Amino acid sequence: MAKTANRFFMLLIGSLTVLAILSLAFVIWFVAKEALPLFREVSPAAFFLGTRWMPVDFGNGMSFGIFNFIMGTLAVSLTGMILALLVGLGASLYLSCAATQRVRTLLYPVIDLLAGIPSVVYGFVGLMVLKPVFIRAGVKTGLCVLAAGIVLAVMLLPYLISASSETMLKARARCLPPAMALGISRWDAAAGIVLPASARNILMSAGLAVGRAMGETMAVMMVMGNANLFPKLLGKGESIAALIALEMGTAVADSTHYHALYAAGFALMILLFVINLGISALRSRLLRRGGI
Amino acid sequence: MDTALRIENLSASYDGKSALEGVSLEIPKNRITAVIGPSGCGKSTFLRCLNRFLQEDPGAQMSGSVELFGEDTAKIPLELLRRKIGMVFQIPSPFPFSIYRNMTYAPRYYGIRDRKKLDALVEEKLKLAGLYDEVKDDLNRSAMKLSGGQQQRLCIARALTVDPDVLLLDEPCSALDVRSSAVIEELLTSLKQRYTIVIVTHNIPQARRIADEAVFLFNGRLTEWGSAEQVLREPTQTETREFLSGVFG
Numbered sequence: 001m002a003k004t005a006n007r008f009f010m011l012l013i014g015s016l017t018v019l020a021i022l023s024l025a026f027v028i029w030f031v032a033k034e035a036l037p038l039f040r041e042v043s044p045a046a047f048f049l050g051t052r053w054m055p056v057d058f059g060n061g062m063s064f065g066i067f068n069f070i071m072g073t074l075a076v077s078l079t080g081m082i083l084a085l086l087v088g089l090g091a092s093l094y095l096s097c098a099a100t101q102r103v104r105t106l107l108y109p110v111i112d113l114l115a116g117i118p119s120v121v122y123g124f125v126g127l128m129v130l131k132p133v134f135i136r137a138g139v140k141t142g143l144c145v146l147a148a149g150i151v152l153a154v155m156l157l158p159y160l161i162s163a164s165s166e167t168m169l170k171a172r173a174r175c176l177p178p179a180m181a182l183g184i185s186r187w188d189a190a191a192g193i194v195l196p197a198s199a200r201n202i203l204m205s206a207g208l209a210v211g212r213a214m215g216e217t218m219a220v221m222m223v224m225g226n227a228n229l230f231p232k233l234l235g236k237g238e239s240i241a242a243l244i245a246l247e248m249g250t251a252v253a254d255s256t257h258y259h260a261l262y263a264a265g266f267a268l269m270i271l272l273f274v275i276n277l278g279i280s281a282l283r284s285r286l287l288r289r290g291g292i
Numbered sequence: 293m294d295t296a297l298r299i300e301n302l303s304a305s306y307d308g309k310s311a312l313e314g315v316s317l318e319i320p321k322n323r324i325t326a327v328i329g330p331s332g333c334g335k336s337t338f339l340r341c342l343n344r345f346l347q348e349d350p351g352a353q354m355s356g357s358v359e360l361f362g363e364d365t366a367k368i369p370l371e372l373l374r375r376k377i378g379m380v381f382q383i384p385s386p387f388p389f390s391i392y393r394n395m396t397y398a399p400r401y402y403g404i405r406d407r408k409k410l411d412a413l414v415e416e417k418l419k420l421a422g423l424y425d426e427v428k429d430d431l432n433r434s435a436m437k438l439s440g441g442q443q444q445r446l447c448i449a450r451a452l453t454v455d456p457d458v459l460l461l462d463e464p465c466s467a468l469d470v471r472s473s474a475v476i477e478e479l480l481t482s483l484k485q486r487y488t489i490v491i492v493t494h495n496i497p498q499a500r501r502i503a504d505e506a507v508f509l510f511n512g513r514l515t516e517w518g519s520a521e522q523v524l525r526e527p528t529q530t531e532t533r534e535f536l537s538g539v540f541g
Contacts, residue, residue: 188401196389
C-alpha cells in the first residue's frame with residue numbers, strides 16, 4: 001500500500017516538474033516563433049544595432065532598430081542595481097552585525113512590506129516626488145534614466161536586503177566571535193570578513209534582482225521618459241519592456257511591427273540569460289575560493 | 293610557580309540571572325588548567341570573563357576582578373587584552389578564506405604588512421599547531437576544505453598569530469572524532485611550554501590525560517580547585533565525587 005502511494009507521489013512530483021519545464025520551454029518557443037518572421041524583412045544587424053525605430057511608414061519607410069532600447073534597459077538596470085547594492089549592503093551589514101534582535105524583528109516586516117507594494121505605486125510616487133526634484137535640478141521634463149534608476153533601486157531593495165542579510169547573519173555567527181576574540185573591531189570584522197564571506201550569496205541575490213530590474217515595466221516606464229535616445233543619466237531613455245508595453249496594443253497582428261516587438265522581447269530574454277550566465281560564472285569562481 | 297591569572301570574587305549574570313558567583317582562584321603559568329562541571333554550571337561563562345568576551349553579549353554583566361600577571365584586566369585596553377588572551381571556540385570556525393589569509397588576517401590588522409614577515413609568521417604558528425606539514429603545499433587552499441580536526445588546529449594556530457600569553461579553549465574537541473581529539477590533546481600538551489592554557493571540557497578522561505590543574509564548578513560556584521591529580525582522582529567534595537563517578541553530568 002505504502003509502495004503504491006510512494007510511486008503515485010513520485011509520479012505526481014515528476015510530472016509537475018516536467019510541466020514546469022515544458023511551460024517554460026513553450027514560452028521560449030512561442031516568443032521565438034513570433035520573433036523569427038521579422039528577420040525575413042530586417043537583418044539581425046539592423047535590428048540589434050540600428051537606432052531608428054519607425055514601425056509605421058510615414059513616407060520615409062519603416063525601420064526597426066532596438067539598439068537604444070537595449071542600452072536603455074541596461075542603463076536603467078545598472079543604475080538601479082548599483083544604487084540598490086550600495087544601500088542594500090549597508091542596510092544588511094547593519095541588520096546582521098549591529099542591530100539587536102529586537103530591532104531586526106521590528107525592521108524585517110517593514111522591509112518585506114516594501115516588496116508587496118505594486119510597481120505602479122512606485123512609478124506614481126516617482127512621478128510625484130522625483131520628477132519635481134529633477135525639474136528643479138535642471139532636467140527639462142524631470143523624467144530621466146537616473147530617476148527611473150532610483151525608483152528601481154527602491155523596488156529592488158527588499159529582495160537584496162532580505163537575501164543578503166540572511167547570509168550575513170550566518171557568516172556573522174561563524175566569523176564575528178573568533179574575529180573579536182582576536183581583538184579585531186566589530187566594524188573591521190563586518191567589512192573585512194562577514195562581507196567577503198557572504199559575497200557568493202549576495203551575487204546570487206543580485207542575479208535574481210537583475211532579472212527583476214530588466215523586466216520591470218510599469219515603474220520604469222512612468223519615470224524614464226520613453227524616448228528613443230541613447231540613454232544618458234540625466235536624459236530620457238526607453239527600456240525594452242516599456243517599448244513592448246507601450247506598443248503591443250497598437251501593433252497589427254502578424255505585421256512586421258508585431259514581430260519586431262516579439263523579437264525585442266526575445267532579445268531581452270537573451271540579454272538576461274547572458275547576464276545570469278556571467279553571474280553564475282563569477283559565483284563558481286568564488287565557490288572555488290571557498291565561501292559560506 | 294608563577295600565577296598567570298588571579299581571579300578574585302568573580303560573578304556574572306545574564307539578564308539579571310546569576311550564572312557565576314564569587315569565584316576566586318589562581319591559574320598558574322605554563323600549565324593546562326581544565327575547567328570541568330555539569331552542563332550549565334558556568335564553565336563557558338567563566339572562560340568568557342577572562343578575556344572580557346562576556347561583554348559582547350548585551351544582556352550579560354560581570355563583577356569582581358581578573359588580573360593578568362598582576363595587571364587588572366579591566367584596565368587593559370580591550371584590543372590588547374584580546375591579543376594577550378586568545379580564545380578558541382567549540383565549533384571549528386575558520387574564516388571562509390584561504391589558510392594563508394586566515395593566518396594573516398589579525399597580524400595584518402595589527403599592522404604587519406611585510407610579506408616575508410607574514411610568511412615566516414604563518415609557517416611558525418602552523419608548525420606550532422602541528423598543521424604545517426599537512427598544508428604547506430597549498431596555503432592558498434580554502435580553509436573550509438580542511439577536515440574538522442585540521443580546521444580546529446588552524447583556529448588554534450590563528451589564535452597564536454597575535455602572540456598571546458594565555459589560550460582559552462571552550463570544549464575544543466567536542467565536535468571532533470577521537471583521533472582528531474587525540475592530536476589536539478598532544479598539541480596542547482606541547483603548547484604549554486610557551487603558553488598558559490585554560491580548557492573547558494566535558495570529557496573527564498581528556499582532563500585526566502592533559503590537565504595539570506583542575507577547577508570544578510557547580511551551579512555557578514567554585515566547588516574545588518587544585519592540582520588535577522588531587523581534584524580528578526581524590527576529590528574532597530561530594531559534588532565533585534558524584535560528578536566524576538557519573539551520578540550526574
